[in-house]
Amino acid sequence: MTFWNFFFTNKNTKIIHKKNKNSEKQQIFIENLIKNDKNINIYYSTNKNINLNDLEKLCDAVGWVKRPLKKVKIAIENSFLIISIFYYNENKKNLIGFARATSDESFNATIWDVVIDPQFQGKGLGKALMKETIKELRYHDISTITLFADPEVIKFYKRIGFITDPDGVKGMFWYPI
Structure with missing residues (x-):
């Protein structure tokens, strides 16, 4: 499997959303998206309390390898x-x-597990999910944002501002044999 290491350079990304009065961590992300001839509101949350079975179903829907919960x-x-968006x-x-990021909480972050229901x-x-992720990381003054992407x-990632390693340093990996 080939992965590409990407870096994000556009620091001016902005998404507008409204706070939901019912919850501090849940906000309207997109209003009136059409699904099955109905308008629905899409919400997002930064709460880590996520239903793992729902996440597994989402990952399964895009064909990802099953991971131990x-x-x-x-x-x-x-x-x-x-x-998470829902x-x-x-x-x-x-x-x-869904998307998540790990970070040294100072300079660097890596985005993982970006998935949208087919x-x-x-x-x-x-x-929109990627822009919100980047916005949140930039809010914490993280300047180098990386990700690994399947070919x-x-x-998709290039269209939203990611570039291949600008310094020409190739990522290296170690896997157990």
């Missing part, structure tokens, strides 16, 4: 930033997007 829980708990259907929360792809949610999504 115990390890996913540890990864989330040790992440610097978690952003909508409500009959008072049930439906997870449709039913919602092509509607700008991935781009089939490289164009």
